[in-house]
Amino acid sequence: MGRPHCQLVSPIFGWSTVDADNEDWQVGVPGPERLPVIVGMIASPVFPLTAERLRAMRALVVVSAYGVGYDYINVEAASELGILVTHTPAAVTAATAELGLTMVLALSRHLVLHDRAMRRHHEIDKPHPLFHRALMAHDAQSQTVGIVGYGRIGQHLADLLKAVGFRVVYTRTRGPLAGHPGYRDLDPLLAESDLVVLAVPLTETTRHLIGPEALARMKTTAQIVNIGRGPVIDEAALTEAIASGQIAGAALDVFEFEPRIHARLVELDSVILSPHVGTLTEETRFRMTKDALNNVRQGLFGVAENALNAATWSRRSEPPV
Numbered sequence: 001m002g003r004p005h006c007q008l009v010s011p012i013f014g015w016s017t018v019d020a021d022n023e024d025w026q027v028g029v030p031g032p033e034r035l036p037v038i039v040g041m042i043a044s045p046v047f048p049l050t051a052e053r054l055r056a057m058r059a060l061v062v063v064s065a066y067g068v069g070y071d072y073i074n075v076e077a078a079s080e081l082g083i084l085v086t087h088t089p090a091a092v093t094a095a096t097a098e099l100g101l102t103m104v105l106a107l108s109r110h111l112v113l114h115d116r117a118m119r120r121h122h123e124i125d126k127p128h129p130l131f132h133r134a135l136m137a138h139d140a141q142s143q144t145v146g147i148v149g150y151g152r153i154g155q156h157l158a159d160l161l162k163a164v165g166f167r168v169v170y171t172r173t174r175g176p177l178a179g180h181p182g183y184r185d186l187d188p189l190l191a192e193s194d195l196v197v198l199a200v201p202l203t204e205t206t207r208h209l210i211g212p213e214a215l216a217r218m219k220t221t222a223q224i225v226n227i228g229r230g231p232v233i234d235e236a237a238l239t240e241a242i243a244s245g246q247i248a249g250a251a252l253d254v255f256e257f258e259p260r261i262h263a264r265l266v267e268l269d270s271v272i273l274s275p276h277v278g279t280l281t282e283e284t285r286f287r288m289t290k291d292a293l294n295n296v297r298q299g300l301f302g303v304a305e306n307a308l309n310a311a312t313w314s315r316r317s318e319p320p321v
Helices: 051-056 075-081 089-108 111-120 152-164 186-192 212-217 235-243 263-267 282-300
Strands: 005-008 024-027 040-042 062-064 084-086 144-148 167-171 195-198 223-226 249-252 271-273
Touching (some): 040 282, 051 075, 062 282, 075 084, 084 282, 089 111, 089 195, 089 282, 152 167, 167 186, 186 212
Parallel strands (some): 005 024, 040 062, 062 084, 144 167
């Protein structure tokens, strides 16, 4: 028997160094003639797996998202078709949480605002006026960070924040987590927090979770960080809230219409913009590569590794090669 036909939709870090010889891998967006023979795939947002595409992939047994996000894969349709859908959540935890901490600290100490002002008002051989007009900040011990979404990333971020000295509260869909004090419903969390960090996936219930009503519940001095998925925030409402002084600022690593950025966000000095780099470290990306490959390999043997639809997945019969 030949090796199973597999597809790597986009190049990924470290691929040339992993042992992928057990399968016949092709790299790139597959053409229509390729779709019916693919049995395993490492997917990418550049090739959304809609229900129509999944139906055309008649041999597909398993697909792995590269990372924790999977909103570009129709998981419900995949389950109905007997396709296992997986992702790589453990690989991304530390790096994404570390970026969350970085953004919280940058906002709380006005780091980017000061940097911009230092550059904008610099005159050669003249004293810089910002040394006498810098913005006052707060110690971490006086600040409350509210984490919206308390899975692996949220819990790891909480540990990092507490180590620095921040007080942490959190909310999660399934209520309080045993051994983790500080649970709040969303509305009280928004009202209480000096900084709000979003670490939730994109679902029907989290899309525009932060809109005009949620922003109105926050303190006027509060700031928001998004390391989850872009459409969790209504960016039109966010830009209006910041421009009007309803809240103080934001730090965003993901965007509602990514890779496009809302024009008003670019104009606001109190917004930190980051090009979706939560997992962009060599160590994290290499582990994501190994985990995604392992997900596909295990799925071809009927093992649901890091599965998103294990409860609803009924495995297809042995795939052709």
